[in-house]
Amino acid sequence: MPTDDFTSMEHAFDERIVRLLHQQLTGEVLTTEEQQELDTWKNTSLSNTALYEKINDEAAVQQMLQTWHQIERNREQNKIRFLAMLQQLQPSSISKRPLLRFLNNQVFRYAAAVVLLIGVVTFFWFNQHKPLEPGNKVVSVDKNMPIAPGRDGAILTLADGSTMVLDSTGNGVVADQNGTSVVLQNGQLAYNTGNGASGVAVYNTVSTPKGRQFKLILPDGTKVWLNAASVIRYPTSFEGNERNISLQGEAYFEVARNAKTPFKVTTGEATTIEVLGTSFNINAYTNENTIRTTLLDGAVRINAYHQTATLKPGQQAAVKPSKGQLVVLNAVNTDQVMAWKNGLFNFDDASLDEVMRQLERWYDIEVVYEKGIPTAHFGGEINKQNTLQDVLHILEGSKVDFQLEGRKLIVKP
Template sequence: MQAQELLEKYNAGNCTDAEKAIVETWYLDFQKEGLELSHTQLEGATDRIGERLFLHLEAEPSLVKKTLWPRIAAAAAVLLVTGVALYIFNSNHSSAIPDDLSAQANYGAAKPVLPGGNKATLILADGQKITLDEAGNGKLAEQSGITITKTKDGQLVYTVSAIAAAPGLKTGRNAAKTAMNTISTPKGGQYQINLPDGTKVWLNAASSLRYPTAFAGVDREVNLTGEAYFEVAKSQPAKSFKVSTSAQTVEVLGTHFNINAYADEPGTKTTLLEGAVKVWSKENTAGSLALKPGEQAELTATQLHVNYGKEEEAMAWKKGIFKFKDADLQSVMRSVARWYDLEVTYEGTLPRRQFSGEIHRSSNLSQVLDILSFYKVHFRVDGKQIIVTP
């Protein structure tokens, strides 16, 4: 096969896995040598591309079997699904994108748009607001024998004093029953909180958790908007732990799970990693489900059903990664917009493609957009807005 024909098949999304591997491995070699290539230069570089691909094909016809797959795995380079490329990009491994791309104008932005970080606001029961990313480490407040501390690694920890925890004592205990705090993250923020019972909660961007300062009732119940990962403590086995969202309630005793309940997503997804949970819809027509590890309950407006094999995708945000599998452009852009604190608008008729791959959330916005624009999608940034065009 001629190199030009192979390139045309690649751009059209018609390559076999082996043919994709040839193009992608060549591309890695091209970058390692410091040569310039961006999505805007691809069409003008046909001669160079064809020559290099021809040499690869002629010199090593068994290239795929001998070397391509190990080299691609080791480099963690390119994933291709239905013709749209996403690079596994790590800010500590900048060779994944040529320097000339990183130095480009930021799609019209006045300055680089940086990724999110540990940002959150704590609203105490008395209305006091504490901006956690600006607050110093150490003790932040005390409520009815509950001490709230910010640790040096950016966690919020609740510690119940011996007096407040002592059985039969009413000092501060009754007040703690009705004291409700709220921690919320903005777009571009995330935060970890350790609840009074020892449960650990990681909040994703644009999320909030409302919880009592002490779990004094029959159940341990919290309210979530947005997305959070829970590691429920088994310190109070007699009290079930419940997470309520606008559409559903999840009940557990001690387990690890993730809930994605953003209002702008088409459904609520609960992904179980360890233990067991029961998910039921607040609309009786959708019923309930008991999940086993590795299962995901997805609740839409009309049904509650189980998905399988979604753990890595659901947990990627907590590991600092955008991970997509057969995701449409709008789903990808919703995740990007939350993390970079932007709004997204669309112009023109966009290609109907599915994206699969990983991008590190430590990347600057311009780097992410360079990756996403590899195939027939273009972006410009105007203030706090991303405009997506064909």
């Protein structure tokens, strides 16, 4: 937290401030003392001011609610799929959470209060697992301009080496590749295969820098969600008996079914994932020591270092290049694996360096450890639409201090 008089209050202020904000949003008149306390809190930091303005802005509240609706729906769908796979629950016993709805502008105050409480529930749930310690603080965080979260966008590299920045390109046909039209529509890239293809393989590459994620549909209809700092290379039309692509980074695939033409993903130096039609996630960042393939639906076969494994839904293949080892893990937490796609950070039992690598990729920052990597583990989920400063405030119960200098985050023991 900031190094000012407000620091001594730690996060005990949250319960009271939340109550005052809730009173104000629902139309209850505050006393002079309560209003003064709320104004003091609001003016203490840039992030407090931003939060106050956000929950008093109807359009922002509606967008936040829509984001949380999507997060909850995706989380519930993953849970249902996972439980059904384990056959631990009957379909009739699985109840879906009701989703909030915007009925009209008259309920805006109450909707804003709901958004506020959603965020605070996330905060307190997180801190029940990691209670605050006296003296913990985030150093100098609020003295920086808020660092915004990542957004949709990517760079398309065509067969001739020319590039296009897709988050600044309008809708429509952006290129023609060997008789195949490359179309950008509402932030999603797709390929319309024509009849004029020469039969010569032509490859495109889509890469997401730090702070960007992107969705594309491959020429065979396979849907791909690309996480930040990732690269996928693929032909503009699939010919022959196999559909071969390569991946570096992280992506979630929903593969178009074609029993006659297996879909293969090559990642790393010696790992190939083969599927027919299925949903799975691959995490293959070069700065992670394990390549993880997690199956949600269907079946995939993993080949790595002369070892082979066939996955069932809910299983994960962990390939360790340093040891040339392939291990299959059962009953994996698919909510945690899919959190990135569903708009969340899921830090359940995550180490500090694992958390920092995710923040580096999403917020486009550099993380530096002042005296080695402190031992700390986390729990809970955080909305990825928070600013970096908001996330650091939530993480400050970890017995680790942070100092933010521009886009460099210094981790102090």
